Amino acid sequence: MERYDVVVVGGGPAGFNAVKTVRRLYPERKILLINDREDLQIPCAVPYVVSGVISPEENRYPLGKVKDMGAELLIDRVVSLNVNDSSLFTAGGKAISYERLILSTGWVPRRLNVPGAELKNVYYIDVSTSAISEIAQKVKEAKSIVLVGGGFISVGFADLISRNMSGKRLTVVEASNRIASGAFSSKTLEEMEGALKSQGVEILKGEKVIGFEGSETVERVLLSSGKVEADLVFIFIGFLPNTKLAVDAGIDTEKGFIKVDRYLRTSADNILAAGNCIYHTSAVDGEFTPGMVASVSARDGRIAGANVSGPQVEDTGVVPAGVTEVGGKFYGFAGYTEELLLRKGFSFKEITVDSADAYPMALSANPLTVKLYFLKNGRLVGGEVIGESKIVSSMVDFLSNLIAAGKKPDELLSLTTVAFPPITPPPLLQPIQEGALRFLKEEF
Numbered sequence: 001m002e003r004y005d006v007v008v009v010g011g012g013p014a015g016f017n018a019v020k021t022v023r024r025l026y027p028e029r030k031i032l033l034i035n036d037r038e039d040l041q042i043p044c045a046v047p048y049v050v051s052g053v054i055s056p057e058e059n060r061y062p063l064g065k066v067k068d069m070g071a072e073l074l075i076d077r078v079v080s081l082n083v084n085d086s087s088l089f090t091a092g093g094k095a096i097s098y099e100r101l102i103l104s105t106g107w108v109p110r111r112l113n114v115p116g117a118e119l120k121n122v123y124y125i126d127v128s129t130s131a132i133s134e135i136a137q138k139v140k141e142a143k144s145i146v147l148v149g150g151g152f153i154s155v156g157f158a159d160l161i162s163r164n165m166s167g168k169r170l171t172v173v174e175a176s177n178r179i180a181s182g183a184f185s186s187k188t189l190e191e192m193e194g195a196l197k198s199q200g201v202e203i204l205k206g207e208k209v210i211g212f213e214g215s216e217t218v219e220r221v222l223l224s225s226g227k228v229e230a231d232l233v234f235i236f237i238g239f240l241p242n243t244k245l246a247v248d249a250g251i252d253t254e255k256g257f258i259k260v261d262r263y264l265r266t267s268a269d270n271i272l273a274a275g276n277c278i279y280h281t282s283a284v285d286g287e288f289t290p291g292m293v294a295s296v297s298a299r300d301g302r303i304a305g306a307n308v309s310g311p312q313v314e315d316t317g318v319v320p321a322g323v324t325e326v327g328g329k330f331y332g333f334a335g336y337t338e339e340l341l342l343r344k345g346f347s348f349k350e351i352t353v354d355s356a357d358a359y360p361m362a363l364s365a366n367p368l369t370v371k372l373y374f375l376k377n378g379r380l381v382g383g384e385v386i387g388e389s390k391i392v393s394s395m396v397d398f399l400s401n402l403i404a405a406g407k408k409p410d411e412l413l414s415l416t417t418v419a420f421p422p423i424t425p426p427p428l429l430q431p432i433q434e435g436a437l438r439f440l441k442e443e444f
């Protein structure tokens, strides 16, 4: 049986970064990464491939780079773990022992169990290059596409396909009353929906898909209140943690995710876990948050990698956050959403600041809107950023860190942020500081 100091199972952003971190911090360790597939796509950019903006060749996931870092790569499926003698077994017949194991087995798509889901041209997302190339070709040929589920991923697909490909009927079917995973305020969602509609996308909210019809290939999507013609269907109704390997080995789970402590150690000796498969807690309130995004997985991988030699880096929780693009604008959010604040029954104040992503206006400045949510005691707990440039993602990251630190308006007033005409908001209208000032000025 071959022995390694560190074995990582799953080579997505969590596993890749775990390997990189172990290699950097503990260069003497013998590392093996096992992934069941080799020719993968970068998942975040799959919507750009499917809508023809970039080619599958331009979006290959760099799994093989772990070999350049000095780790070994095995393309095989791990089928079982023996946590008592620190060993694992693969579908290809290999038996491998480890001193430390990191499980980063990721996600699987949530399935829709309705009649007709097995018809041809009904797809779930699969990030292998062959699957994405096939889907990209199907999208080119399709006349009537139905996206089942109106979350972040569907919205991204609908936007990119409708802006980059003409002559297609696109329908998004969402069971709840909010698209984009409920991450934005009603006003922002109205704006996003308006943009999608103006690009020809039909959005059906509060509608359940109850089946698919067609002879061999899908022809219609059956809804709770009618039907829609379709020659291509994508089902994006969420991700589930891929935990079968851990569960079969007797590792503890919670809400279906692998349970970890603050150093990402599982209930089994010498086994850590990272990424979409683990139970995350929110840095805002310590409660459960799915955290099923690449940015969180990449972070987890670094934490788990650093902790293979014992507790070094503590996981202090994640701030739920994300960015999407609709109609050429970027929409970002961080922390508590309007929907969550209302559901939790919190008394909160929403402050919206209209600023710009550059100054003066003559330097091609575009509007930048920042919405901040403060609790009654002044704590900043959430926000939205809407703009037309890359500044949106840095503002979201900045907000996330302020939210995690539990900042209040008086502390926000004294923040320093850089100012440089072509790329920052004007120093006279820095959105977060301005929002804090308005909070202090206004009656609650």
Ligand SMILES: Cc1cc2nc3c(=O)[nH]c(=O)nc-3n(C[C@H](O)[C@H](O)[C@H](O)COP(=O)(O)OP(=O)(O)OC[C@H]3O[C@@H](n4cnc5c(N)ncnc54)[C@H](O)[C@@H]3O)c2cc1C
Binding pocket: 009, 010, 011, 012, 013, 014, 015, 034, 035, 036, 037, 043, 044, 045, 046, 047, 076, 077, 078, 079, 104, 105, 106, 107, 125, 127, 153, 242, 245, 274, 275, 276, 277, 292, 293, 294, 295, 296, 297
């Ligand atoms: C279309 C799309 C767009 C997205 N856009 C964004 C975005 O813009 N921003 C963002 O932050 N996130 C985005 N995401 C989510 C992001 O891709 C995932 O959160 C991220 O890939 C999870 O990383 P991970 O390392 O935890 O798991 P994964 O990426 O799922 O990697 C796990 C790997 O482990 C392998 N594996 C599983 N079990 C075994 C086993 N037993 N043996 C061997 N190998 C195994 C799997 O095949 C997989 O390759 C998007 C996802 C999709 C599908």
